[in-house]
Amino acid sequence: MEAVLSAGARVERASIARRLILSPASVVFVLLLAELFWPVPGEAYPAYLLALTAAVELVYLVRLSLVRRDKGVAAAGDVAAIIFGILLAWHLCTTRFVLVDKMLFPKPEPVLRLFVSELPDMLKGLVNSLILLVSGYLIALGTAIPLGLLVGWRVRVFKAVHPFTKVLGPIPPIVYIPYAIALLPSFRAASIFVIFIGAFWPVFINTVNGVFNIHKGLLDSARVLSLSERTLLFRVILPGAMPSICTGATLGLVFALVLLTAAELIGANSGIGWYVKNFADFADYQRVVVGIIFISIVVTVITWGTERLERRLLRWRN
Amino acid sequence: MHEIALHNVTFSYGSQIVLEEINFTAYAGEFVCLLGPSGCGKSTLLRLLAGLGQPTSGRLTLDGSPITGPGLDRGVVFQDYSLFPWMTTGQNVILALNQAFPGKSKAEQAETAQAYLEMVGLSDVFDKLPGALSGGMRQRAAIARAFAINSPVLLMDEPFGALDAITRARLQDLLLQLWQHNSRERKTVFFVTHDVEEAILLANRVVVMGLNPGSVRGVFEVDIPRPRQRQDLYSDPAFTRLRDQLIRELNADVLQELDGGRTVQSAGEAI
Numbered sequence: 204m205e206a207v208l209s210a211g212a213r214v215e216r217a218s219i220a221r222r223l224i225l226s227p228a229s230v231v232f233v234l235l236l237a238e239l240f241w242p243v244p245g246e247a248y249p250a251y252l253l254a255l256t257a258a259v260e261l262v263y264l265v266r267l268s269l270v271r272r273d274k275g276v277a278a279a280g281d282v283a284a285i286i287f288g289i290l291l292a293w294h295l296c297t298t299r300f301v302l303v304d305k306m307l308f309p310k311p312e313p314v315l316r317l318f319v320s321e322l323p324d325m326l327k328g329l330v331n332s333l334i335l336l337v338s339g340y341l342i343a344l345g346t347a348i349p350l351g352l353l354v355g356w357r358v359r360v361f362k363a364v365h366p367f368t369k370v371l372g373p374i375p376p377i378v379y380i381p382y383a384i385a386l387l388p389s390f391r392a393a394s395i396f397v398i399f400i401g402a403f404w405p406v407f408i409n410t411v412n413g414v415f416n417i418h419k420g421l422l423d424s425a426r427v428l429s430l431s432e433r434t435l436l437f438r439v440i441l442p443g444a445m446p447s448i449c450t451g452a453t454l455g456l457v458f459a460l461v462l463l464t465a466a467e468l469i470g471a472n473s474g475i476g477w478y479v480k481n482f483a484d485f486a487d488y489q490r491v492v493v494g495i496i497f498i499s500i501v502v503t504v505i506t507w508g509t510e511r512l513e514r515r516l517l518r519w520r521n
Numbered sequence: 522m523h524e525i526a527l528h529n530v531t532f533s534y535g536s537q538i539v540l541e542e543i544n545f546t547a548y549a550g551e552f553v554c555l556l557g558p559s560g561c562g563k564s565t566l567l568r569l570l571a572g573l574g575q576p577t578s579g580r581l582t583l584d585g586s587p588i589t590g591p592g593l594d595r596g597v598v599f600q601d602y603s604l605f606p607w608m609t610t611g612q613n614v615i616l617a618l619n620q621a622f623p624g625k626s627k628a629e630q631a632e633t634a635q636a637y638l639e640m641v642g643l644s645d646v647f648d649k650l651p652g653a654l655s656g657g658m659r660q661r662a663a664i665a666r667a668f669a670i671n672s673p674v675l676l677m678d679e680p681f682g683a684l685d686a687i688t689r690a691r692l693q694d695l696l697l698q699l700w701q702h703n704s705r706e707r708k709t710v711f712f713v714t715h716d717v718e719e720a721i722l723l724a725n726r727v728v729v730m731g732l733n734p735g736s737v738r739g740v741f742e743v744d745i746p747r748p749r750q751r752q753d754l755y756s757d758p759a760f761t762r763l764r765d766q767l768i769r770e771l772n773a774d775v776l777q778e779l780d781g782g783r784t785v786q787s788a789g790e791a792i
Contacts, residue, residue, distance in 0.1 A: 418602055420599055420601060420602025420603075423571075423573055423599065423602075424597075424602060424603050424604075424605070425605075426573060426591045427571050427572075427573065427591045427595070427596075427597040428591075428616065428617055428620050428670075429591055429592060429593055429620055430616075434616075434620075438605070438616065439605060442605070442607040443607070445607070518650075519606050519607040519652060520606075521652070
């Protein structure tokens with residue numbers, strides 16, 4: 204019995220090994236390593252780049268050993284391959300050969316070194332940005348969801364409000380920025396206001412639609428149980444509208460991030476958007492690229508977190 | 522006494538008359554099947570009984586007092602969408618129990634809910650979401666919920682219409698068993714169906730409804746003693762006679778319309 208099992212395990216291991224060696228991720232990984240270890244005249248060995256490559260490969264291998272399903276393995280491999288590909292192209296175009304503008308496209312190795320040394324400053328800026336983002340976004344959720352539920356549930360309120368939402372909803376929130384800065388006492392208040400406006404509409408409109416789209420049969424079921432208004436709202440209407448609310452909340456978050464960066468580009472003196480804008484003014488494109496990479500990491504983490512939350516809230520749909 | 526009476530009940534959508542002059546009384550503890558082609562307004566009639574709508578004219582009464590809205594004195598099972606998909610099956614039953622018996626503790630409610638789920642043959646679905654159950658299991662759970670609130674009246678709108686034949690037969694037997702179980706406090710049941718054999722198997726009386734506009738074409742007593750055995754039923758001459766009679770009644774107005782050269786369409790289908 205044991206022999207059979209271990210034989211099976213061997214076969215499985217062998218097939219994993221074969222898949223690993225032949226996968227695009229491994230091919231690009233080897234190419235990248237070859238490129239990095241092949242000395243470029245006048246350049247030191249790219250230690251940070253090698254460390255990053257090793258880290259990505261390690262994460263990929265760990266995922267490969269944890270994820271059993273073939274689909275997950277293939278997806279993780281493709282993502283790793285794309286990252287390796289970008290690093291390889293970046294190194295080839297800027298360091299091996301100089302194919303692009305030297306100033307606008309800095310070399311990867313100094314950018315990575317700078318990323319590490321700038322990290323404490325950027326994290327400090329991130330805290331300032333997150334205070335704005337979280338305040339504006341939470342105020343938007345806290346007002347848009349209850350108002351959306353009310354407007355969706357009460358036909359009369361909907362009819363009264365609908366003409367206004369039709370006019371106000373599509374206004375690009377960026378146009379409010381100069382006015383908000385002029386009107387409100389501080390930059391912080393103005394940014395929070397603009398983020399709030401930007402996130403409010405998608406959440407509000409999707410909440411209203413979510414209530415409208417609750418299946419009529421479910422509402423009938425709720426009515427024949429003579430549920431109180433409170434129970435109806437919290438146990439039927441809110442969860443019934445939740446899929447649509449989540450869609451709106453995701454959209455709202457994207458808007459909030461865009462407006463946060465836009466507001467910081469215009470009036471801030473710290474924060475992640477300000478960082479990019481500030482060093483672009485000084486033509487320090489190394490730091491601009493560092494800032495962009497940092498922002499993309501932050502956005503990825505935030506999106507990952509909200510996706511997990513959404514999956515939890517909508518577990519019943521699968 | 523849980524007598525339901527309909528007096529001259531008419532229901533229309535704008536100029537479209539869906540139900541016309543319905544008069545009928547269901548006696549306490551009686552099992553009544555509303556039988557009719559799709560679009561004859563039988564589901565509309567059930568919605569009026571559930572209090573989900575008001576008749577255009579006429580009166581519906583439960584024990585003499587008018588039905589003005591939904592109430593826990595009437596349990597309702599729909600063909601689908603009876604359970605809330607975001608709550609576990611147990612929570613679905615507990616929600617109803619909380620409405621019917623608000624005084625009881627949480628532990629008691631959970632225990633009662635589990636007991637009713639076991640009664641319909643679902644012993645291990647308490648923590649499962651309705652989406653994880655089969656259609657038949659969902660209808661079992663919906664029946665458990667309707668029985669848990671212990672309402673004297675049960676309204677069922679084609680509850681087995683979307684199920685396969687075997688599951689449907691099992692659930693018909695379950696329903697009859699639950700209904701007959703408590704012979705002193707037997708529920709008054711209104712059961713909407715378009716299936717002639719289902720109606721005969723279940724009902725004390727079958728109300729046949731016709732099209733254009735929806736109205737009662739006849740009321741037929743089912744003179745077959747209970748418990749009715751499915752396998753014996755088909756060879757029972759009383760069964761075959763009644764079945765032929767009901768089918769003839771159902772086809773009467775379709776044939777009539779075909780004779781007149783008109784398209785056979787009901788008012789209900791246009792809604």
